[in-house]
Amino acid sequence: MAAMAAKLMHAVQYDGYGGGPSGLKHVEVPIPTPKKDEVLLKLEAASINPIDWKIQKGLLRPIFPRKFPHIPVTDVAGEVVEVGQGVQKFKAGDKVVAYLNAGNGGGFAEYATASESLTVTRPPEVSAADAAGLPVAGLTAHQCLTQAAGVKLDGTGPQKNILVTAASGGVGQYAVQLAKLGNTHVTATCGGRNIDFVKSLGADEVLDYKTPEGAALNSPSGRKYDAVIHCSTGIPWSTFEPNLSPNGKVIDITPSPSALLTFALKKLTFSKKQLVPLLMSAKAENLDYLVKLVKEGKLKTVIDSKFPLSKAEDAWAKSIDGHATGKIIVEP
Numbered sequence: 001m002a003a004m005a006a007k008l009m010h011a012v013q014y015d016g017y018g019g020g021p022s023g024l025k026h027v028e029v030p031i032p033t034p035k036k037d038e039v040l041l042k043l044e045a046a047s048i049n050p051i052d053w054k055i056q057k058g059l060l061r062p063i064f065p066r067k068f069p070h071i072p073v074t075d076v077a078g079e080v081v082e083v084g085q086g087v088q089k090f091k092a093g094d095k096v097v098a099y100l101n102a103g104n105g106g107g108f109a110e111y112a113t114a115s116e117s118l119t120v121t122r123p124p125e126v127s128a129a130d131a132a133g134l135p136v137a138g139l140t141a142h143q144c145l146t147q148a149a150g151v152k153l154d155g156t157g158p159q160k161n162i163l164v165t166a167a168s169g170g171v172g173q174y175a176v177q178l179a180k181l182g183n184t185h186v187t188a189t190c191g192g193r194n195i196d197f198v199k200s201l202g203a204d205e206v207l208d209y210k211t212p213e214g215a216a217l218n219s220p221s222g223r224k225y226d227a228v229i230h231c232s233t234g235i236p237w238s239t240f241e242p243n244l245s246p247n248g249k250v251i252d253i254t255p256s257p258s259a260l261l262t263f264a265l266k267k268l269t270f271s272k273k274q275l276v277p278l279l280m281s282a283k284a285e286n287l288d289y290l291v292k293l294v295k296e297g298k299l300k301t302v303i304d305s306k307f308p309l310s311k312a313e314d315a316w317a318k319s320i321d322g323h324a325t326g327k328i329i330v331e332p
């Protein structure tokens, strides 16, 4: 173990806020040592989420990152190579997927330590890249649908009309697929080039967000939405409001200050139509559920692109650009 700790690994980190892709530095650092309740993973794939570069921008300062230099990225898949003394569920050789603590990050590296409680087993049918796409994006889509929108993914619940905005993005692609496991009619928005792709994910009707009808969010079949899984940004409440059913909710995963004001006003006035800000809270049982869906062929990770860790800054730039179709994967 001491020998392992002394060994170096390749990693990509930043030393301070700002700088975007050029703020990332390639370094050799010691392979981390797992704490009592942690596993050490040899990484096979990681996926980027917008929160990763928003943390670099300083959006969550002074809380995140916990310290500099910081190795970003939280969503990883790999193989267990060492376990802390208290770890019960895993042993060396196990293939897993994990959500790393957002404050610590660690995914842009050859090895990372993950908490046992947010690590789940990955069966051989689920590739490292497909699994690495799941933690933040998959868990957020799952939480929006099951917790906030009340959709039962076994199809037993009452029929609901769902709108997914930015259905071509990391969260949106999972949200469309998961919504269709429930008893739902799904309307989705995306750019014109992705309409067929989003239909192939199961969406019942798709709007190009650059057309007037798309910008107005009007359902082509005239439906009113019981829940909006809002994965894009910049749409005011006045655009959502006429499209909602009497008890319709907008679940906003990137709430702006004006969205938070709307949330407060709707609460104070006991409005039936609500805006619900949502922050993902990672749970291993839900990640395990998503991995099983992928294994069973009921959910897939759509991969926008793959980059080697040596080109991490290109992957970072691609995510910042905001036009990925599915997940951006980085492989050590």
Ligand SMILES: NC(=O)c1ccc[n+]([C@@H]2O[C@H](COP(=O)([O-])OP(=O)(O)OC[C@H]3O[C@@H](n4cnc5c(N)ncnc54)[C@H](OP(=O)(O)O)[C@@H]3O)[C@@H](O)[C@H]2O)c1
Residues within 6 Å of the ligand: 049, 050, 051, 136, 137, 140, 165, 166, 167, 168, 169, 170, 171, 172, 189, 190, 191, 192, 194, 209, 231, 232, 233, 252, 253, 254, 278, 279, 280, 281, 319, 322, 323, 324, 325, 326
């Ligand atoms: N609250 C939470 O816990 C939580 C968790 C995860 C993510 N988020 C946030 O949720 C947002 C989405 O995350 P993500 O990972 O899905 O992002 P992403 O993968 O980077 O999203 C990119 C996609 O969004 C599409 N898009 C952009 N603007 C659009 C619009 N106005 N209408 C329709 N589609 C649009 C783009 O399509 P085009 O290329 O055609 O423009 C592209 O396919 C981010 O702001 C992220 O920070 C929050």
